[in-house]
Amino acid sequence: xxxxxxxxxxxxxxxxxxxxxxxxxxxxxxxxxxxxxxxxxxxxxxxxxxxxxxxxxxxxxxxxxxxxxxxxxxxxxxxxxxxxxxxxxxxxxxxxxxxxxxxxxxxxxxxxxxxxxxxxxxxxxxxxxxxxxxxxxxxxxxxxxxxxxxxxxxxxxxxxxxxxxxxxxxxxxxxxxxxxxxxxxxxxxxxxxxxxxxxxxxxxxxxxxxxxxxxxxxxxxxxxxxxxxxxxxxxxxxxxxxxxxxxxxxxxxxxxxxxxxxxxxxxxxxxxxxxxxxxxxxxxxxxxxxxxxxxxxxxxxxxxxxxxxxxxxxxxxxxxxxxxxxxxxxxxxxxxxxxxxxxxxxxxxxxxxxxxxxxxxxxxxxxxxxxxxxxxxxxxxxxxxxxxxxxxxxxxxxxxxxxxxxxxxxxxxxxxxxxxxxxxxxxxxxxxxxxxxxxxxxxxxxxxxxxxxxxxxxxxxxxxxxxxxxxxxxxxxxxxxxxxxxxxxxxxxxxxx
RNA sequence: GAGGACGUAGGCAAAUCGGUGAUGCCGCCAGACUUUCAAUCUGGAAAUUGCGGGUUCGAGUCCCGUCGCCCUCACCA
Numbered sequence: 001x002x003x004x005x006x007x008x009x010x011x012x013x014x015x016x017x018x019x020x021x022x023x024x025x026x027x028x029x030x031x032x033x034x035x036x037x038x039x040x041x042x043x044x045x046x047x048x049x050x051x052x053x054x055x056x057x058x059x060x061x062x063x064x065x066x067x068x069x070x071x072x073x074x075x076x077x078x079x080x081x082x083x084x085x086x087x088x089x090x091x092x093x094x095x096x097x098x099x100x101x102x103x104x105x106x107x108x109x110x111x112x113x114x115x116x117x118x119x120x121x122x123x124x125x126x127x128x129x130x131x132x133x134x135x136x137x138x139x140x141x142x143x144x145x146x147x148x149x150x151x152x153x154x155x156x157x158x159x160x161x162x163x164x165x166x167x168x169x170x171x172x173x174x175x176x177x178x179x180x181x182x183x184x185x186x187x188x189x190x191x192x193x194x195x196x197x198x199x200x201x202x203x204x205x206x207x208x209x210x211x212x213x214x215x216x217x218x219x220x221x222x223x224x225x226x227x228x229x230x231x232x233x234x235x236x237x238x239x240x241x242x243x244x245x246x247x248x249x250x251x252x253x254x255x256x257x258x259x260x261x262x263x264x265x266x267x268x269x270x271x272x273x274x275x276x277x278x279x280x281x282x283x284x285x286x287x288x289x290x291x292x293x294x295x296x297x298x299x300x301x302x303x304x305x306x307x308x309x310x311x312x313x314x315x316x317x318x319x320x321x322x323x324x325x326x327x328x329x330x331x332x333x334x335x336x337x338x339x340x341x342x343x344x345x346x347x348x349x350x351x352x353x354x355x356x357x358x359x360x361x362x363x364x365x366x367x368x369x370x371x372x373x374x375x376x377x378x379x380x381x382x383x384x385x386x387x388x389x390x391x392x393x394x395x396x397x398x399x400x401x402x403x404x405x406x407x408x409x410x411x412x413x414x415x416x417x418x419x420x421x422x423x424x425x426x427x428x429x430x431x432x433x434x435x436x437x438x439x440x441x442x443x444x445x446x447x448x449x450x451x452x453x454x455x456x457x458x459x460x461x462x463x464x465x466x467x468x469x470x471x472x473x474x475x476x477x478x479x480x481x482x483x484x485x486x487x488x489x490x491x492x493x494x495x496x497x
Numbered sequence: 498g499a500g501g502a503c504g505u506a507g508g509c510a511a512a513u514c515g516g517u518g519a520u521g522c523c524g525c526c527a528g529a530c531u532u533u534c535a536a537u538c539u540g541g542a543a544a545u546u547g548c549g550g551g552u553u554c555g556a557g558u559c560c561c562g563u564c565g566c567c568c569u570c571a572c573c574a
Contacts, residue, residue: 010574045574102572110571118570119498151572169502178500186572193574217501217569247566284510288521309503310567321535327509327523380536457532469534
């Protein structure tokens, strides 16, 4: 039997970082064993699901490069089948009609309400004391025929326990006493999550369910549904959660866009780098290696390498430099400076285009220059955004001067205001404007003025790039070329800023 | 409240059947590169493996307890 796994997000927000990792692991597992990776949108809850979320999730997955091997399944399209399954169980006496009037949810603090109720019922009520549980078939049918609204609940046996072997967490057992007769179908005929998931997984012939640990205890309920339906449950593998700094829950509401996949795309992350980072959250190949290509991940991935302890995703909302996990940023930088240049170029091109810095000559006449320049500046860049931000001066005359750079490297040495234009004059006579000749000119110039070489170089850097840091100035002069170097050295704009 | 998980340096991880000074990466600190650095190179600090017991010649690895943290418990998904 071929392995079939699915990633099943509910479209109530964008693609969450934890969901993205779940998708990754599903994808890797499927590819590792030569199975199929499927996608199902769990939009059963029409009130909360939005098309925009679906779009955002699809976008996030597309960015990460996980395309499903079969058509996307929309759970809402299967509602009739879910209903039929509930009715079948009712017919077989494995479920019953519950005529208890539906309680209006207090909505606000629903979790707290549940916990509170559980505390109060503690030891008092049995999970099986529903008065309608043992209503005779005739009585139940009569009430229904009379138009009384009812929900359909699964009839769970009085004694016994469910158990399954989780591929990550091992043997899981739960006593029936602890499981309520769960609602399968709402009184308005709407199928509920657990029923829908089980029915769809059966329909899609899913062999392995790989999902977040938050579903671990709910799995028992689903197993009960499988058993009622007389279908063998799939294998389950639950993934440790990804937590916020301090071990707290990572939530969209509290942490905002930091948890959204599209944020990383929009902030200049390479999908390959982020995938790599995500793969190391909760999984390891058991070796001292950090950088893996998708193929390597696919080859090495196994459920056995998944950890049981939750991982913390680090970030500091108040620190622009640490807006997201350090290691993720480092990983991205590592990819930017070490990946084959040819693979990086299209990304840089797209970035420059979106910043309106792209010129078509970069693809023909200035191709060599463009490639050389990208190769030079990528060395100390962290995200694709840096090419249009810190790298702006390489592609446009319209760039900003960083105040700190101007103060520290320029205004602190007033002599530079006349020296640098003077240096520009010397450049005029340099025929071969390359490393060695430029070096000679600058060294002689500094000596003549009795200045330290660094003083001249750093001042020039501030004027030519607007920044205090960057590649070796000789490389910058050469890259920018004679004409621009001279022009910028003479410019007084920075001095007047 | 009940049930279920988890707990190796600030973070992510490693450590075959329990067996040398607990390993790698990120981050941090320092030195070098005497042209910068959120680059590169080199070095360093940082963990009584949550805590307390127990088993053992020997425990991060097994057992018990304790604390912490997370998850689930809905006519949400």
